[in-house]
Amino acid sequence: MIETHLAKLRARDTISEEEEQVIRASLGEVRELRAHVTCIRAGERLSASTLLLDGLMCRYKDLPGGERQITELHVAGDFLDLHSFSLKQLDHNVMALTPCRVVLVPHAKLTEITETQPHLARVYWFLTALDAAIHREWELSLGRRSAIQRIAHLMCELRVRLGLIGQADDDGFSLPLTQSDLSDCTGLTPVHVNRTLRDLRERGLMDFRGRRVTIHDLAGLTALAEFDDSYLYLRREER
Amino acid sequence: MIETHLAKLRARDTISEEEEQVIRASLGEVRELRAHVTCIRAGERLSASTLLLDGLMCRYKDLPGGERQITELHVAGDFLDLHSFSLKQLDHNVMALTPCRVVLVPHAKLTEITETQPHLARVYWFLTALDAAIHREWELSLGRRSAIQRIAHLMCELRVRLGLIGQADDDGFSLPLTQSDLSDCTGLTPVHVNRTLRDLRERGLMDFRGRRVTIHDLAGLTALAEFDDSYLYLRREER
DNA sequence: CGGACAGTTGACCTATTTCAAATGTGGTGG
DNA sequence: CCACCACATTTGAAATAGGTCAACTGTCCG
Known part of the structure; x- marks a missing residue:
């Protein structure tokens, strides 16, 4: 359980x-x-x-x-x-x-x-x-990243966090969110999230359709997002 | 100490x-x-x-x-x-x-x-x-509040937090920050912070000059910021 | 088959950014 | 005490990222 x-x-x-x-x-x-x-x-x-x-x-x-x-x-x-x-x-x-x-x-x-x-x-x-x-x-995302970076960054974060529990791999992961939920995460409007997702798709980085994120270019997505997972503290330590 | x-x-x-x-x-x-x-x-x-x-x-x-x-x-x-x-x-x-x-x-x-x-x-x-x-x-501020609300909200927060340690009253408090620091807090540009501070001044709500915040209308500022201090957990509890 | 959403697109708008220049201001060395 | 320098603040004009409004198109249940 x-x-x-x-x-x-x-x-x-x-x-x-x-x-x-x-x-x-x-x-x-x-x-x-x-x-x-x-x-x-x-x-x-x-x-x-x-x-x-x-x-x-x-x-x-x-x-x-x-x-x-x-x-x-x-x-x-x-x-x-x-x-x-x-x-x-x-x-x-x-x-x-x-x-x-x-x-x-x-x-x-x-x-x-x-x-x-x-x-x-x-x-x-x-x-x-x-x-x-x-x-x-x-x-940091809400204050200083552009719309496309915010979404890319969120997807990178989710890939790592879902990966930890075996629910994501390099190809993508299931994400049963609406575009409107995504807009509430990123401080954008649903309309702009929609356009930004299209932009990500057209750049060949990732696709979010049918409640699933498919990652086409993980390196590119990570670079666009300037994603660095150190804030997720994945290393083992004596606490 | x-x-x-x-x-x-x-x-x-x-x-x-x-x-x-x-x-x-x-x-x-x-x-x-x-x-x-x-x-x-x-x-x-x-x-x-x-x-x-x-x-x-x-x-x-x-x-x-x-x-x-x-x-x-x-x-x-x-x-x-x-x-x-x-x-x-x-x-x-x-x-x-x-x-x-x-x-x-x-x-x-x-x-x-x-x-x-x-x-x-x-x-x-x-x-x-x-x-x-x-x-x-x-x-919440960075994602959903307007520039003027972000600044007003921050000032309301600081007034309460500084008040707790005897460094603020209803009239204002010392705040040795630059407008550029303020822009880094609020996710804005320094130029826009400057214009927004002028707006707050012209509305008769507050004045931030010479490293000091002078509050002219606390109720108005609180209302504009939609400030509610419950996130600061000021009530005593058995932890 | 219909109704409720979720997603998509276009046209237009505006809050905020960008760029550039002018104006304080406070501290320092001569 | 003054000249100067490094910043901080202020202002204007132009640009833009993202928002708003409105309509249209899926799509999935019941």
Whole structure:
């Protein structure tokens, strides 16, 4: 059930058998979510964090005028709101983009981990720091990259993150997002996303059609995006 | 020396006398930095985190073409890179914007805190989650707010954060930034920042001159920015 | 077969950028 | 104390990336 989660942790640090058992013991209720359901709302008091088992989800913030910004995408094995353990309530919403399966991890269990499993606590602290690193890279994209670079960069990021859990290879990956979702990730309009995707296709770099990203020229895409995966902290360290 | 830091923690949780002593005992070398010095570079291996005692600093990322995005501003009492404890190296640079004084906190001391002071560890974990919340709000600004809203929003944020440490009131605050720094925060060009500041002045909302922000109409500025401070988590909680 | 979306395209618009030049301003050395 | 230099700020004119509006075309369910 949590193999993708463990794979993600073990890509970054050593997780002992005992720690794996502690993680498994911390899992609570499993829930199924339908696509487009907002399952956590900003300001709600929370007593459990949510781990994504399957599907694609996102964090987003809306402005009073209705403009939406997705602040991060989540793939299987990601915690959607590990930070709700620290924050107790969120400053953003969390939504399923596709049908999803999640499992709850009660904050009480996480408190216990901080009391008795300091190394595992540091690994989970690391996960929240990794989230922040992704946010920073998105700030850079939103603030300083052109439309085509933003989209190319996002695709490069997703290829790596999905690759970690065996859901992407050099040819591409399944991405059940609409162009409008993509516009909310990149701070663009849906119309401009459409034109930019055509541009990427015409340049022979990649194709996003039928909920699938097909990469035709990974090197070219990476170069256009100026993508450097170091912000994803893929090296193993003692945390 | 670390009064601003303690004030910031105590605005969000209860810190016992003992914990305060643990924090004080974790402090290492104090350093003075001149303005415009980059003191931490992306990719460097780090063995201590840095706490800002005095001055204004920032985290920033550069693109190969030279475009810069500042991803967060830091005021006295902020950790500049508490996350380097988890990450071991950073994905961004850290620079002094004014002359600054900082103190190092060795990662070994932080490890010790996670082993022996679980509550304090949770408080520090919270600080990194708060950083991420600020990053998310900046993503929203960069992706979806207009130039004038971005600047107004940033000023509202700074007023609250500086207010927490007694360096701002309703009339304004000292802000020793250039318009060019401001453009790197907001993803705009310096020229447009200049015009937008004039616009804010002409609307009677605020004035940024001579390294000082003077707020003429806080309610109007807040409304224009659609500023809501909940992402700064100012309420006290048991973490 | 129809209805609700998702994607596509064209024409036009505008917020912001770009480029260039002029005008402060604060610090330094003579 | 002044001259000068390096920056920071300000302004104008022209250019453009991306937005807006509106219509048309899939496409997938029910």
